[in-house]
Amino acid sequence: MVVKEQSIVDASGGDILRTSDRQIRIVDKLEEPLILVLEDVLSAEECDVLIALASDRMQRSRIGGAHTVSDIRTSSSMFLEEGENAWVRSVEERLSELMQVPLAHAEPLQVLHYRPGEQYKLHYDYFTSDTVANNRISTLVMYLNDVEEGGETCFPLLQLSVAPKKGSAVYFEYFYTDHHLNELTLHAGNPVVTGEKWVATQWMRRQRFRD
Numbered sequence: 001m002v003v004k005e006q007s008i009v010d011a012s013g014g015d016i017l018r019t020s021d022r023q024i025r026i027v028d029k030l031e032e033p034l035i036l037v038l039e040d041v042l043s044a045e046e047c048d049v050l051i052a053l054a055s056d057r058m059q060r061s062r063i064g065g066a067h068t069v070s071d072i073r074t075s076s077s078m079f080l081e082e083g084e085n086a087w088v089r090s091v092e093e094r095l096s097e098l099m100q101v102p103l104a105h106a107e108p109l110q111v112l113h114y115r116p117g118e119q120y121k122l123h124y125d126y127f128t129s130d131t132v133a134n135n136r137i138s139t140l141v142m143y144l145n146d147v148e149e150g151g152e153t154c155f156p157l158l159q160l161s162v163a164p165k166k167g168s169a170v171y172f173e174y175f176y177t178d179h180h181l182n183e184l185t186l187h188a189g190n191p192v193v194t195g196e197k198w199v200a201t202q203w204m205r206r207q208r209f210r211d
Ligand SMILES: O=C(O)CCC(=O)C(=O)O
Pocket: 112, 120, 125, 141, 151, 152, 153, 154, 187, 188, 189, 190, 199, 201
């Protein structure tokens, strides 16, 4: 008998995920690994506020422990301060409820900006080194604007591609005992063809990450 592994988010209750302040629609769903395409995660105003907070603080993205500039990721990025204002606080609290992980386990929100030709090549969000004590367990990538062409978040091993849409998001988790399930979350941010792309990413850790 094949037993389904426990997921972090319980999405078995229909097409809506309720948080204290919002009803979030599930528009697409993959069971294992659990991947949810969600609408109405952020209001249009929240998207605009996050872009405005980030826009004059962007730097060329760096990856890995050594924080090196790399062709893997050509976008620009920044981290918002934890709960830096009331907008960020309210979004962070909603995401913690939505992702069913305590806020103390949340990394600061990251904002990414891609111009035409910029991309985030295939990667896992969890750290693959055995020595990581407090690894990531789940991700929510939120789209802060509509992209004219390109910029899809693509999961090649699952034949899934999510087109950016302002206020919507893709959720996935990789805390399964069966490592093959985690490895299926390999994903990329496809190159933007026309327009620009803004996203905010929330990563959750297995244990407490914030003071
Ligand atoms: O920009 C995207 O579509 C993907 C972003 C991503 O993979 C990440 O922030 O880890």
